[in-house]
């Protein structure tokens with residue numbers, strides 16, 4: 017079996033592409049964040065252990081995450097591999113992952129920072145129905161939201177400074193990892209600043225290499 021790792025900064029459209037990859041390849045999406053939350057909620061032994069770290073305000077150790085992944089990839093739907101989303105984030109994590117499963121492709125969706133700032137910072141939603149709008153790309157019409165009761169809602173962390181610092185944290189974290197995978201010859205960069213269909217076409221092409 018061999019797995020895929022998907023990288024992409026916040027606001028790069030990673031969620032959409034992840035769905036398309038699972039549809040095209042049949043590989044299930046494995047998000048370590050979701051797995052961790054589920055384990056905590058279900059109070060599994062690993063979940064109970066993880067919760068102690070979280071409650072103490074500490075990072076959950078890699079060994080716990082690796083345990084979760086080890087269990088996940090034993091499930092029947094993972095026999096051909098999985099698509100990792102949000103993991104690994106560091107070289108030690110990538111090394112630990114390599115011990116338990118083979119990774120054949122690492123796909124990085126790349127979008128210039130300033131484009132991401134534009135995308136994220138113009139976002140707002142209707143607090144009444146949840147419809148999502150964008151100042152430039154999809155503004156609410158003059159007559160208001162389709163639900164008939166438009167209440168503008170913006171996320172506090174969607175401001176320019178916060179987005180920029182999230183992006184620099186992302187680059188700081190991923191660039192050593194990108195080099196690490198690049199040295200193994202399995203790293204593929206995909207231009208994510210285009211139509212979503214073109215991005216998925218490129219990803220599927222890269223997965224065939």
Ligand SMILES: [Zn+2]
Nearest residue numbers: 142145161163
């Ligand atoms: Zn509405």
